Amino acid sequence: MNDVDVVVIGSGIGGLVAGALLARYGKSVVVCESHTIAGGAAHSFSRRGFHFDSGPSFYCGLSDPTSLNPLRQVLDALDESIDAVPYDPFGHYHFPDRTIPIYGSLDRYRATLAELSPEGAIEFDRLKPRLLSLYAAMQGIPTLTLRADVALIPVLLSRHLPSLLKLLPQLGAIQGSVADLMRDLRDPWLRRLIDLECFLLSGLKAEGTIAPEIAFMVGERSRSVVDYPIGGSGAIVEALVRGLRRWGGEVRLGAHVEQILLESGRAVGVRLRSGETLRASTVISNASVWDTYCHLLKPEDLPSSYRQQALQTPTIDSFMHLHLGIRAEELDALTGHHVVVHDYDSDLTAPGNTCMISIPSVWDSSLAPAGHHVVHAYTLEPYEGWSRDTAYDTRKRDRAEPLFRALERIISDVRQRVVLELIGTPLTHAHYLRRHQGTYGPAIVAKQGMFPGPKTPIAGLYRVGDSTMPGIGVPAVAASGILCANSLVQSSQTAKLVQQVLTQNQ
Numbered sequence: 001m002n003d004v005d006v007v008v009i010g011s012g013i014g015g016l017v018a019g020a021l022l023a024r025y026g027k028s029v030v031v032c033e034s035h036t037i038a039g040g041a042a043h044s045f046s047r048r049g050f051h052f053d054s055g056p057s058f059y060c061g062l063s064d065p066t067s068l069n070p071l072r073q074v075l076d077a078l079d080e081s082i083d084a085v086p087y088d089p090f091g092h093y094h095f096p097d098r099t100i101p102i103y104g105s106l107d108r109y110r111a112t113l114a115e116l117s118p119e120g121a122i123e124f125d126r127l128k129p130r131l132l133s134l135y136a137a138m139q140g141i142p143t144l145t146l147r148a149d150v151a152l153i154p155v156l157l158s159r160h161l162p163s164l165l166k167l168l169p170q171l172g173a174i175q176g177s178v179a180d181l182m183r184d185l186r187d188p189w190l191r192r193l194i195d196l197e198c199f200l201l202s203g204l205k206a207e208g209t210i211a212p213e214i215a216f217m218v219g220e221r222s223r224s225v226v227d228y229p230i231g232g233s234g235a236i237v238e239a240l241v242r243g244l245r246r247w248g249g250e251v252r253l254g255a256h257v258e259q260i261l262l263e264s265g266r267a268v269g270v271r272l273r274s275g276e277t278l279r280a281s282t283v284i285s286n287a288s289v290w291d292t293y294c295h296l297l298k299p300e301d302l303p304s305s306y307r308q309q310a311l312q313t314p315t316i317d318s319f320m321h322l323h324l325g326i327r328a329e330e331l332d333a334l335t336g337h338h339v340v341v342h343d344y345d346s347d348l349t350a351p352g353n354t355c356m357i358s359i360p361s362v363w364d365s366s367l368a369p370a371g372h373h374v375v376h377a378y379t380l381e382p383y384e385g386w387s388r389d390t391a392y393d394t395r396k397r398d399r400a401e402p403l404f405r406a407l408e409r410i411i412s413d414v415r416q417r418v419v420l421e422l423i424g425t426p427l428t429h430a431h432y433l434r435r436h437q438g439t440y441g442p443a444i445v446a447k448q449g450m451f452p453g454p455k456t457p458i459a460g461l462y463r464v465g466d467s468t469m470p471g472i473g474v475p476a477v478a479a480s481g482i483l484c485a486n487s488l489v490q491s492s493q494t495a496k497l498v499q500q501v502l503t504q505n506q
């Protein structure tokens with residue numbers, strides 16, 4: 001006797017999407033979240049009237065019904081929506097000697113580049129059609145129709161043949177890296193900007209980032225809108241939780257899963273830290289590959305070569321975080337998103353060199369008390385070497401320094417404005433996000449490896465989230481949830497759902 005059809009371990013965006021879609025398909029679903037707040041990397045938290053995003057804040061297409069953002073398609077399927085504020089420029093990129101605005105529109109992107117380097121703008125004219133033709137080829141097949149098993153083939157052949165034919169000539173580019181699309185392009189500014197765009201998305205530069213990821217981002221930014229959800233990233237999580245509940249699913253917070261239960265080699269449920277067991281015919285883990293295979297299963301549960309290979313997946317570093325509440329007087333011209341590169345001579349990916357900054361109270365004043373702004377700044381930081389020893393506090397302050405210096409590029413007297421300061425280290429990140437070494441995700445380099453699909457060698461056990469296909473980032477993990485959920489139902493059920501969404505959007 002099962003308690004439910006599906007147990008999902010973890011309420012990251014990937015877990016919530018998979019759980020909510022399966023509830024939408026009529027399955028009984030329980031999502032067990034270890035933390036007391038849902039959302040994983042995308043959760044919001046509050047201190048003294050300041051509402052912080054713990055992770056993502058760069059979004060697009062949330063308020064655009066025509067967006068190809070898989071998250072938006074899922075919200076439509078759940079009859080949910082979120083209010084979002086469109087804005088442009090998307091952000092300001094601050095280099096050691098100059099600051100440039102980055103706009104969604106590719107013509108304006110080119111104009112910015114032309115001011116930096118006329119040659120770069122000319123080369124961009126060669127890169128742009130390569131990216132847009134890849135995006136156009138992907139455009140015809142909505143992510144909501146996709147699944148991760150052989151049943152995808154008849155779906156594509158019967159319902160999306162023209163789009164499939166458009167995609168075929170792009171197969172090489174789809175499997176290649178962004179750098180492959182730029183082999184004949186030499187301009188240092190163009191290369192630096194594209195490396196930075198890749199890094200912001202995948203944590204890797206152009207050489208390591210798969211081409212469709214950037215093509216999708218460039219295409220969506222220019223065709224749809226760049227926008228920020230009112231209420232912060234937590235508003236997205238709330239919409240998914242509402243959607244899950246609307247279709248009969250349940251989220252349990254503070255419900256840490258200790259073990260995935262197997263019988264005769266098949267997953268049959270989970271045991272919580274409280275000692276309670278939940279039996280289910282399907283278990284979906286939204287925990288990372290390392291956490292799932294090291295902590296939730298016993299070593300003997302998996303074929304040893306498979307386990308070894310999976311656990312050898314390289315990691316991207318963790319983060320230093322700075323969450324600040326600041327006084328807002330005389331900051332009327334402040335904009336919300338910034339990326340600061342401190343040093344041309346250091347690699348973009350070097351810890352502390354590239355700092356991401358989000359000040360979302362610029363768009364949604366309810367995120368901070370009146371007269372204040374809420375600030376989140378973060379930069380890569382290796383997990384190794386961090387421990388809560390006597391040097392912890394000093395080291396923490398020291399490693400937060402590049403973030404303060406980055407903020408000073410935008411608000412010169414930021415240190416005098418601080419009324420609330422929280423510094424997070426890789427240990428904080430690993431603790432609150434329940435992630436192996438607080439990693440941003442797998443460092444799977446284009447052409448050297450591929451993100452695995454949702455299936456595992458254990459019958460009844462599936463995985464979703466940023467250590468599965470297509471990879472890291474909110475749209476990507478939403479897509480992973482779709483792939484997993486659709487693979488667990490008949491393709492006719494998916495076709496019916498997609499049709500309903502199309503009709504409702506007309």
Ligand SMILES: Cc1cc2nc3c(=O)[nH]c(=O)nc-3n(C[C@H](O)[C@H](O)[C@H](O)COP(=O)(O)OP(=O)(O)OC[C@H]3O[C@@H](n4cnc5c(N)ncnc54)[C@H](O)[C@@H]3O)c2cc1C
Nearest residue numbers: 010012013014034040041055056057058257465466473474
């Ligand atoms: C600092 C930062 C900034 C980012 N910025 C952006 C951005 O601007 N735009 C963008 O698109 N993406 C961004 N990303 C990436 C994006 O946020 C993540 O890729 C995505 O949210 C990860 O989702 P996930 O589904 O893989 O799950 P996760 O967010 O990793 O969630 C997994 C969940 O599982 C839970 N869990 C783990 N183990 C257990 C257990 N044993 N029992 C119960 N629960 C468990 C965890 O508590 C967690 O809630 C950012 C990420 C970070 C860290």
